[in-house]
Amino acid sequence: MRRSAEERRRLIVAAVGELGGHVRLSELAGRLGIPAVTVRRDVVALADAGRIVRSHGYVSLGRAAPEGPRRADGAAGRTVGLLVPSVGSYFDEVIDGVRTAAASAGARLVLGIAPYGSDDDRAQAGQLVDSGAQGLLLAPGLLPGQAPEACGWLDSLPVPAVLVERRSPSFDGPGSLLDSVGSDHRHGVLGALRHFASLGHERVLLAARSDSWTAEEVRAGYAESTRLLGMEPLPVLDTLGPRGAGSDPARLAGRIAEAAAAGVRAVLVHNDQDAIQLPPLLRALGLTVPDDIALIAYDDVFAALAAPPLTAVDPPKRAVGEAAFALLLRRLAGESDLPVHRTLLLPALRVRTSCGG
Template sequence: MRESADERHDRLLDLVREQGSSRVSDLAAELGVSTVTVRRDVEALAQRGLLDRVHGSVSWPRSAVAAAGPGSPPGGGGLVLGLLAPSATYYFAEVIRGAHDAAAQAGARLILRISDYRPEEDKARTEGLLAAGAEGLLIAPGWQAAGDQAAYGDWMSELSVPAVLLERQPAPGSPLDDMDRVCSDHRHGVLLAVRHLIRLGHGTPLLVARADSPTALAVRAGYDEALGALGLEQPRPVIDSVPAELDRGRFEEAVRAVQAAVTTGGVTAALVHNDVDAIHLVQRLAELGVRVPEDLALVAYDDEVAALADTPLTAVAPPKRQVGLYGTRLLVERLSTGPRGRPLGRREQEEPGQHLALLPRLHVRVSCGAAAPR
């Protein structure tokens, strides 16, 4: 079976950690791939803070070595923490960076595996982290649909090591509801956006959102709650958003629905999940004669690339880096409660479990500056 990029990344990180530093050409020979492939891998890992690059050589991050203390080996003699994430790009790149920073501060080694949003592989990837020596786990399952937790998640309640869920909220009363978790409060983020648009003088904003991730589902639920809290009525059903690159036809349907809401329905504001979909939407609406912000005040959700749009987009920014940072600190705290190699179980611990909800922020830019409705 052909080795995946994630598996190659794991091997590359293991080699650098063991050797302290290595030349790209040597790594290519040991991995059995081209130097071009290794350079590309090193670039990706360096951008996530997992490696340092210096003139054709690669080394273990200086921050991790320093945190481990003088005289420590590159991998450190401290804890080994495993992180399972559905992706290493877009939203989760910042979560990983926060976890890496917190692990370095604690003198711990962080090892990463990626599920590519395939929840059926979460368990096997996690077993790989444990086999690699992880003493505690940070887990962001690859759930996408509402039923994925029930279908693919119960195994996490039986883990033999401490674990913290990241950016996932299990169903109340489910086996995973007792686990420690650190999440962005997306409902609060949606409330910030809706309230901001209302204060600008607009009627109830339209919601344009995906339905293919826990964040998307939380945004939809938060929209209903925000309208109830503010005493607003929904102007029309939520418009289903689809990535333009995946289904151009359905994306065009969403654009036309927004256009109709603005031109014939009196809608003057919208909240769009996520940044990339919002940028595509604004570009296509301009071609159809609907201008942002003149005709439509728009707020995006995620704030990954919103500021880079032609018309910089006002956006809700979940505290992604802090999710990784706080989750790792909580995991290190859990591991410190028992003898090394035998963390205490929940019933033996004096400290209660924790569900941390971190509040998003609203970054106001040009796209929400449309005048009050005519």
């Protein structure tokens, strides 16, 4: 007998509850014996009505949904602390991912901020624990190759912790046995350079910051990717001014123009805040994007708003936040046989018009 849409949707809500309140859409379709396309359409309608929450292929019972069986992971009522170096930039989407996952689980989220260079990570993490956090999601101001003593505190945390968009700066040093979830920035750079190569570019210039974990990973990814693709590696342009004085887009545009005069026609710029300022500055120097310079931004917060819209590497920041929260919940649930996780999620390349082709 053919079910009505409302009957299907009641079954979906009930099944999500029976499966623990958080389930893959594909698993839900298989359980109910309903085509995935139909389930997906019903899930959209239920989410719009506030009866469930959907996110990245998963369906969860939100606060507005009818009460179902208690989640097996016991997340409801827990308090989780999240430490980030800044808000209003890269980490906003990470925070949103954690916040969405916490709300779906009925957990309380407490935010702490330790700005880059403040050496305040340990103190802020301690304050989160003092405020009641039973587990921590940490994005401290680490840099690859940093002295181990700078992050020794990671091995003395009193509660379970997961590193977010970070990992221990040394192979077997402090924090190396903590779980970590992050974006695979090196693979993101590889995707950008492969796109340039598909358009016929044999030399790609990298312009990058040098003051963050992501920046160092982008630089390392450039060195690895040029070697893998057989491209000529070029000296990296530092987008920061002398002595870390902040980015200087006019100076950067001039350096790119010099490279263009030497035959370089493709540039990868970290980050998109710097990249979005370049097209008008290059135009003033007689170079247009994409006719004279193909341009890809690393990060996709503002890239689509540029003129022309910039092709961009888009790290899966929201998904990183959700995955890190889910992993921390497993630690809090006391899964004693759970191995240490080092999870890397692949960025996507958002192709727009700044590379031509």
